Amino acid sequence: MESITNIAAIQNLVYIGSSVLFILGIKMLGKEATAVKGNYLSALAMFSAVAITCLSLEIDYKVIVAGVLLGGLIGSAIAIKVKMTAIPEMVALFNGFGGLATFLIAWSQFNAPDNSLFQHALIMLTVYIGGITFSGSLVAYGKLSERIKLGKGSWITNVLISFFYLKPSSLSLRNI
Amino acid sequence: MEMYILLGFVLLLSIFLGLELIAKVPSTLHTPLMSGANAISGIALVGALMLSGDGQTQNLLAFGAILFASINVFGGYLVTNRMLSMFKKK
Numbered sequence: 001m002e003s004i005t006n007i008a009a010i011q012n013l014v015y016i017g018s019s020v021l022f023i024l025g026i027k028m029l030g031k032e033a034t035a036v037k038g039n040y041l042s043a044l045a046m047f048s049a050v051a052i053t054c055l056s057l058e059i060d061y062k063v064i065v066a067g068v069l070l071g072g073l074i075g076s077a078i079a080i081k082v083k084m085t086a087i088p089e090m091v092a093l094f095n096g097f098g099g100l101a102t103f104l105i106a107w108s109q110f111n112a113p114d115n116s117l118f119q120h121a122l123i124m125l126t127v128y129i130g131g132i133t134f135s136g137s138l139v140a141y142g143k144l145s146e147r148i149k150l151g152k153g154s155w156i157t158n159v160l161i162s163f164f165y166l167k168p169s170s171l172s173l174r175n176i
Numbered sequence: 177m178e179m180y181i182l183l184g185f186v187l188l189l190s191i192f193l194g195l196e197l198i199a200k201v202p203s204t205l206h207t208p209l210m211s212g213a214n215a216i217s218g219i220a221l222v223g224a225l226m227l228s229g230d231g232q233t234q235n236l237l238a239f240g241a242i243l244f245a246s247i248n249v250f251g252g253y254l255v256t257n258r259m260l261s262m263f264k265k266k
Contacts, residue, residue: 071247
């Protein structure tokens, strides 16, 4: 049991615990009587996963603290202030932000020096999925809030956007 | 390569898990469930946290990723909670 004292082992155990809580959380969200509790459970799972990740990092916390504080503030402000009728488009917008985060993570991994071909393929797939999630969610936001209307030619834009995300050189800003 | 096979296995199991969890949900709860599941997808925040601290470009990307993932997490859970509190009043 020596390896249990190892931080990496503890981290992975916490991740397993979080996964269980996430699954129970979704399960409880599916029943009206337990839905609120399920949401709290899943938030607790998120908190423990993020906390244990922060504890096991050995780097400068400035970027993390600034990002989480600012993001938490913006997210909370939007969630609390938005009108009840505007909630569906806000969910679409949040989903888009999640996609944008995925996109940026994949971009960062793209800059790593020693990616194998398979890793590179996975990174490009992630860039594609993250990017499509972002632009698609923005369109969903626009349509739900009645800011934009799409004509019949919109599939052309979709195809062009796909090519943009699939083209590796769109991301080749390695040395800013 | 073994690691990728293992990860593929986890991916496959989680796809089935998702189907099983969502299949029997009453339609009134679809919207909060969608919002809650979206908040969970903010788990990308954990990946974003691991990126920081390796040069200026990387830190900029990490900051952006952490920022947007945090908006998704905080906003997602709070909005889900607001939606569910609306159900209670009935």
